[in-house]
Amino acid sequence: MTMATISTLPARVRFAPSPTGFLHLGGLRTALFDWLYARHTGGQFILRIEDTDQKRFNPESLDDLMRSLRWLGLEWDEGPDIGGPHAPYIQSERRAIYRQYADWLVEHGKAYRCYTTEAELEELRAAGKPYDRRHRNLTPEQRAAFEAEGRPYVIRFAAPLTGSTTVHDAIRGPITVENSSVVDPVLLKSDGLPTYHLAVVVDDHLMEITHVLRGEEWIPSAPLHVMIFDAFGWSAPVFVHLPVILDPSGKGKMSKRKTVVDGREFSPFVRDYISGGYLPDAMFNFLANMGWSYDAEQEIFTREEAISRFDVADISPKATALPFGKLEWMNGVYIRRMAPTQFAEAVAPYIAADLGMSVESLRHDRRLIELAPLIQERIKVLTEATPLVDWAFAPAEQITYPDPTLLIGKKLTAVESIDVLKASAEIVADIEPFEVSALEAAFRSRAEAMQVKLGSFLAPVRVAITGKPVSPPLFESMHVLGRAETLIRIGNAIQALRLHAMQTA
RNA sequence: GGCCCCAUCGUCUAGUGGACUAGGACUCAGCCCUUUCAAGGCUGCGACAGGGGUUCGAAUCCCCUUGGGGCUACCA
Numbered sequence A: 001m002t003m004a005t006i007s008t009l010p011a012r013v014r015f016a017p018s019p020t021g022f023l024h025l026g027g028l029r030t031a032l033f034d035w036l037y038a039r040h041t042g043g044q045f046i047l048r049i050e051d052t053d054q055k056r057f058n059p060e061s062l063d064d065l066m067r068s069l070r071w072l073g074l075e076w077d078e079g080p081d082i083g084g085p086h087a088p089y090i091q092s093e094r095r096a097i098y099r100q101y102a103d104w105l106v107e108h109g110k111a112y113r114c115y116t117t118e119a120e121l122e123e124l125r126a127a128g129k130p131y132d133r134r135h136r137n138l139t140p141e142q143r144a145a146f147e148a149e150g151r152p153y154v155i156r157f158a159a160p161l162t163g164s165t166t167v168h169d170a171i172r173g174p175i176t177v178e179n180s181s182v183v184d185p186v187l188l189k190s191d192g193l194p195t196y197h198l199a200v201v202v203d204d205h206l207m208e209i210t211h212v213l214r215g216e217e218w219i220p221s222a223p224l225h226v227m228i229f230d231a232f233g234w235s236a237p238v239f240v241h242l243p244v245i246l247d248p249s250g251k252g253k254m255s256k257r258k259t260v261v262d263g264r265e266f267s268p269f270v271r272d273y274i275s276g277g278y279l280p281d282a283m284f285n286f287l288a289n290m291g292w293s294y295d296a297e298q299e300i301f302t303r304e305e306a307i308s309r310f311d312v313a314d315i316s317p318k319a320t321a322l323p324f325g326k327l328e329w330m331n332g333v334y335i336r337r338m339a340p341t342q343f344a345e346a347v348a349p350y351i352a353a354d355l356g357m358s359v360e361s362l363r364h365d366r367r368l369i370e371l372a373p374l375i376q377e378r379i380k381v382l383t384e385a386t387p388l389v390d391w392a393f394a395p396a397e398q399i400t401y402p403d404p405t406l407l408i409g410k411k412l413t414a415v416e417s418i419d420v421l422k423a424s425a426e427i428v429a430d431i432e433p434f435e436v437s438a439l440e441a442a443f444r445s446r447a448e449a450m451q452v453k454l455g456s457f458l459a460p461v462r463v464a465i466t467g468k469p470v471s472p473p474l475f476e477s478m479h480v481l482g483r484a485e486t487l488i489r490i491g492n493a494i495q496a497l498r499l500h501a502m503q504t505a
Numbered sequence B: 001g002g003c004c005c006c007a008u009c010g011u012c013u014a015g016u017g018g019a020c021u022a023g024g025a026c027u028c029a030g031c032c033c034u035u036u037c038a039a040g041g042c043u044g045c046g047a048c049a050g051g052g053g054u055u056c057g058a059a060u061c062c063c064c065u066u067g068g069g070g071c072u073a074c075c076a
Helices: A025-041 A059-072 A091-107 A118-126 A140-149 A196-206 A216-232 A270-275 A280-288 A303-309 A324-337 A340-355 A359-363 A366-378 A386-393 A414-430 A436-449 A454-466 A474-481 A483-504
Strands: A012-015 A044-047 A111-114 A154-157 A164-169 A173-178 A186-188 A211-215 A238-242 A259-261 A264-266
Touching: A012 A025, A012 A211, A025 A044, A025 A059, A025 A211, A025 A238, A025 A270, A025 A280, A025 A303, A059 A270, A059 A280, A091 A111, A091 A154, A091 A186, A091 A196, A091 A216, A154 A216, A164 A216, A164 A238, A173 A216, A186 A196, A196 A216, A211 A216, A216 A238, A280 A303, A280 A324, A324 A366, A340 A359, A340 A366, A340 A386, A366 A386, A366 A474, A386 A474, A414 A436, A414 A454, A414 A483, A436 A454, A436 A474, A454 A474, A454 A483, A474 A483
Parallel strands: A012 A044, A211 A238
Antiparallel strands: A111 A154, A154 A186, A164 A173, A259 A264
């Protein structure tokens, strides 16, 4: 590696999802940018779980999240499972910390206990009004009365009533809002857990986070976070609000359900791409192009190249719709670039699952080893492999010809096609050695002798041995099957075509 | 409604005042190659939302309009 001119200090960047469901592509993109920036600066990538909403907690999601991140190759330096200098990294295990900091704010007049009931708040909402700061300036007597009553309370932030606050966003520049628009948000809920606002500020400070990359839906509350940092007397990290990912069909945020593009369904969840035959390298490359670009003329690049050039300042502020068609294309590019043996290893599980075979036996199966390189440039996702090779794993009886007309070559009659199949059988029976090049030479000269174009000559044979009009290269396919099996299938096809000719005559 | 963000081909993007007759990629169409399907090669279609400024000069800077998006919870 050459010495890059890195003027940036090592950054501490965290990915802080809340475990409420399966990780989606937007979250993965955020994690990727976090990781990229941490690696670019030689800093740390930290995973922190923001589970302060016990109602929305989904126990499956933590595992899904870590699996997804690791699948993409985003290893974290500190996190819930591996610990670190600022453990724990799960917010529900840090509640005492938040309580302590919330109390500190109350003691210093920067926050206050609010006893407003759910019903009172509902009244305000119904009238279309925000919270009216009614308990901001309670007298000691009023407060004592509420306490004596045993009323539950929340702790609200006493936001400045005048002036304005400016947030410096690394990709958008300064964003200023009037302080009066921030109406004393809740910092600590009545269940004793903090809201996002308190937890994020306390943890980002305690964990020495230098750069906060998060979705742009956080822009409106960013000024509040700056105010809270100020109230504690802490300096705020650099804020980088990533553009949202739009739904490709229609508009708005990408939906939580499947979305249909060009008649095909695409899921927003990472897990579906893991099981759907996508390669982590391709997904990595694809996502890296969403809102950031490596180079004006080059969009296929390695992880190392991305790390060397990635900078938060170069991220685009524009919301983007994921071009799923491009994801498929890129996955195909990565599939084609794999070493043949590596590709065979990668497709084996998918084919084995579809065919009900054991992955281990398939991995060492001569048929797969021979077929894999032939289908490598023909599929865009690993799940497309099976229909291209299943015929090789089925016995001849299972290769039926429900539509016998497929056995008729272009510009040929049924009878002529039968002649072609008979000639083919002769070649297959006699050829020595039974190898691809010998087969090809023999078929070519026989086609020429019979004055049939090679394409037309081969079509009936292709359908005869694979049962399909589309297949991997024919001579190789015959070789995979072997002489005997090939002859049986051609024989069966001749029978089927004869029957068809008789019925239509 | 209020506050905030955004605006280049259908989509992802390059572009930070002159190198722009606006470049690349996906998709689509055509041609070539070819044993089917792919892959590959070549060509083509296709954009600076509109209007005002600033400037010798604007896709690039400012303003307005329009359009899109986000937030507006004791959710994150």
